[in-house]
Amino acid sequence: MALIEQLELANFRSYAAGRFRFSSSRVVFTGPNGAGKTNLLESIYFLSILRSFRTVSGRELVRIGERGFELKARVDKGAYHEELRLAQTLAGKRETWIGANRIRRSSEFIREFRAVVFVPEDRNISGGSSSFRRRFFDMMISTLDGGYLTALNNYYRALSQRNRALKQKEQAAVAAAFEPEMAVNAPLIARQRRIYAKLIEEEVSRMLAEDGNLEFRIVCRTDYPENAAEYREMLERNRPKEQLRSCTLSGPQLDEFDFLLNGKLLRYYGSTGQIRIISLLLKLAEFNLVKRAAKEPVAVLVDDVTGELDELNKARFFRTISGADQQFFTFTELPELEIFRDAEEIKIEKNKN
């Protein structure tokens, strides 16, 4: 049975117009490189959480030369069907509907289904810069906690406005005006990141225990006080120095998550294979947490990631994600694997959309 039964796109990425019907819980998009397979996963992800897994701004999602995009999906909710619809302009203005009802709060719209995405860039979570680790936690926590998403959006909006004001000498008072918003949200963000880091650490450790005797730990490093009053004092104290440097020098935007394997920092001492496997386990841990905690159905979106895995991890990957309510895969060709025997293949042709 399909969770998402129909998907429609207008002026989204490479699609001027596209309509897809799904009748299976396991769907595979096949087609040549650049055909538009990942764009489809991205549209499903966007419908689930109103964010992309590839871009921050959202402008790139609009088909080049167009002024906005529209997405529509029909979701099977068991006893009834729901139609989700959203329209977003190049400037980022967005409208959302569930059925005929206009939904004004993002948190209300994103309650319909959850999505966990697996992409080749996931290996950067263990091996890349700290921004990949923050993004990993932010995407996961936002999927489970609408309050976190709101805190994150409010914090980053205030931070970017404060940074703009810090660049101009005479605008110290303007910079100061954004500090209360940052001081309220930064401690909330830090607290949730710490809680979820612990949950992920436990989940990865449990999976690693199947492989032998590897100890995995996550250490969260922040450089600021975790209560609003002290945070505000810190911003006030740092403001003259930060005016000279034209940006805010501490806060959640600089948090680091150290991943330790047998006590050694993975990104410095891990082998390529260890970095790849821990990244995979982190994502599987995310899936397990979302599956356990979310009240809504969960979709898994897999962008051609299994090629790099050995047989043991490939089996673990497919076993774990088979717990999802619907799975979408992209491959250039349908793999000759048992699990794809009953899958629904949808061929995407280049230049046809």
Ligand SMILES: Nc1ncnc2c1ncn2[C@@H]1O[C@H](COP(=O)(O)OP(=O)(O)OP(=O)(O)O)[C@@H](O)[C@H]1O
């Ligand atoms: N905003 C946009 N407007 C028009 N075309 C776009 C836009 N963004 C991306 N594209 C086009 O979409 C195509 C990429 O689509 P996508 O990433 O879905 O490919 P894919 O089928 O997953 O390919 P691969 O197998 O190489 O990963 C490219 O041809 C790119 O030029």
